[in-house]
Amino acid sequence: MSEPLEALAEYVLAMADDELILSHRDSEWTGHAPILEEDIAFTNIALDEMGHAAVWYTIRAELLGAEPEAYSDRLVFQRSAEDYRCTPLVELPNGDWAFSMLRQYLFDIGEKVRLEGLLSSGHTPIAHAAAKLRPEEAYHERHTRAWVLRLGQGTPESRGRMQAALDGLWSFAPGLFALDPSAEPASQVGLVPDAGRLRQRWEDEVKMTLNEAGLTIPEGVAPVTDGRRKHTEHLAGLLTELQSVARADPIAAW
Amino acid sequence: MTVDDTQWPRFQVFKQDRLDVPFENVGSVHAPDAEMALQNARDVFVRRPDCAGLWVVPAEAILEESGRVPTAGGEESQGGGTASTEAFLVFVKQDQSGTHIYRGQVEAPSPTHALILARSSLDDPDRPGIVWWVCPARAVVRSEPDEAESMFGPARGKLYRQPGYYRADSMMRAIKARRRREQDEASE
Numbered sequence: 001m002s003e004p005l006e007a008l009a010e011y012v013l014a015m016a017d018d019e020l021i022l023s024h025r026d027s028e029w030t031g032h033a034p035i036l037e038e039d040i041a042f043t044n045i046a047l048d049e050m051g052h053a054a055v056w057y058t059i060r061a062e063l064l065g066a067e068p069e070a071y072s073d074r075l076v077f078q079r080s081a082e083d084y085r086c087t088p089l090v091e092l093p094n095g096d097w098a099f100s101m102l103r104q105y106l107f108d109i110g111e112k113v114r115l116e117g118l119l120s121s122g123h124t125p126i127a128h129a130a131a132k133l134r135p136e137e138a139y140h141e142r143h144t145r146a147w148v149l150r151l152g153q154g155t156p157e158s159r160g161r162m163q164a165a166l167d168g169l170w171s172f173a174p175g176l177f178a179l180d181p182s183a184e185p186a187s188q189v190g191l192v193p194d195a196g197r198l199r200q201r202w203e204d205e206v207k208m209t210l211n212e213a214g215l216t217i218p219e220g221v222a223p224v225t226d227g228r229r230k231h232t233e234h235l236a237g238l239l240t241e242l243q244s245v246a247r248a249d250p251i252a253a254w
Numbered sequence: 255m256t257v258d259d260t261q262w263p264r265f266q267v268f269k270q271d272r273l274d275v276p277f278e279n280v281g282s283v284h285a286p287d288a289e290m291a292l293q294n295a296r297d298v299f300v301r302r303p304d305c306a307g308l309w310v311v312p313a314e315a316i317l318e319e320s321g322r323v324p325t326a327g328g329e330e331s332q333g334g335g336t337a338s339t340e341a342f343l344v345f346v347k348q349d350q351s352g353t354h355i356y357r358g359q360v361e362a363p364s365p366t367h368a369l370i371l372a373r374s375s376l377d378d379p380d381r382p383g384i385v386w387w388v389c390p391a392r393a394v395v396r397s398e399p400d401e402a403e404s405m406f407g408p409a410r411g412k413l414y415r416q417p418g419y420y421r422a423d424s425m426m427r428a429i430k431a432r433r434r435r436e437q438d439e440a441s442e
């Protein structure tokens with residue numbers, strides 16, 4: 001396989017891992033959200049992100065010539081934390097509802113600008129996948145943005161919680177655009193969009209919403225830029241739970 | 255709102271399965287406002303495919319009437335023809351196990367008048383309505399046609415939400431069938 005395509009497979013893995021781990025975090029709200037309707041809505045979003053992860057794992061499998069279903073299962077259920085390529089933002093524990101909504105919103109805008117960029121990817125399956133996933137992301141954005149605005153503009157308590165969430169998340173968010181060195185050649189030949197440009201578009205858009213919500217964007221906070229190989233201590237525990245059933249009976253058929 | 259009542263307001267939800275069939279009441283959701291009600295309605299009631307549009311209406315904006323025909327009277331009819339009118343949507347339930355289905359619009363000066371007008375002009379003599387709902391058209395929040403793709407499109411690509419997608423289902427049937435056979439053999 002050529003170097004750019006190998007790099008593309010690494011890029012796709014990072015996207016898939018971000019989606020999978022955030023999906024798992026979101027799914028932890030199932031049965032615990034503030035009201036029934038939100039429980040269903042956020043569970044829906046968690047399922048969507050898991051579906052996106054499956055799409056990207058499948059594309060990676062095809063790039064590597066592996067059988068998609070078995071390969072995806074192996075990646076998800078049999079990999080240890082150090083082989084994951086997710087960014088710390090998605091690993092952080094859920095915190096309160098404001099924290100989870102804001103994280104999902106920051107992620108949604110990141111995914112939106114990335115999918116827009118991938119529409120013109122030189123690798124056709126990726127361009128097709130981006131086109132397919134975009135409408136779903138538009139819905140996520142609509143939902144999470146509405147919550148950011150309502151909590152930000154709501155009561156002193158909701159505003160305080162949203163501000164605390166922003167203070168806690170802001171340094172981690174740019175990590176969404178971090179490229180693993182192994183994925184860089186894909187960017188150089190136009191298979192994937194330039195990360196710096198994506199980050200700028202993301203920042204312009206989320207700042208508008210955060211301002212509209214009446215929140216104060218933290219200043220002088222150094223972004224967490226440890227790349228995609230250094231994980232928080234939270235990932236290992238998350239994977240233990242995520243993988244427990246599959247590891248209990250590795251050859252079971254589902 | 256009382257101290258005990260911490261629920262958000264309730265909205266009735268009407269769903270249209272295809273563009274050529276009427277909107278139909280599918281249930282209700284709680285939400286802080288109409289925009290969120292529409293989103294909640296999408297998540298609660300459009301998990302399975304087949305949705306072309308959604309309406310949400312604050313439950314308190316709906317006037318319900320069943321049984322005998324009300325008569326125009328009291329304060330609302332005073333002033334007669336000078337009262338300004340507005341559009342009301344009419345929904346009717348035709349049998350006990352059915353739901354409220356959109357029937358049409360009437361122009362009326364008040365909800366009570368709208369009910370009377372609806373029953374006299376929109377009823378089906380062969381299958382008379384048993385419970386009627388009217389609400390001002392301005393109280394209805396509708397999904398936008400240009401948002402249909404993001405609101406309703408994704409459900410179509412999600413077969414994994416259906417139980418039939420999983421082999422566990424067919425495996426369970428096979429296990430049960432085997433048990434039955436074993437029990438039959440044991441009892442012979």
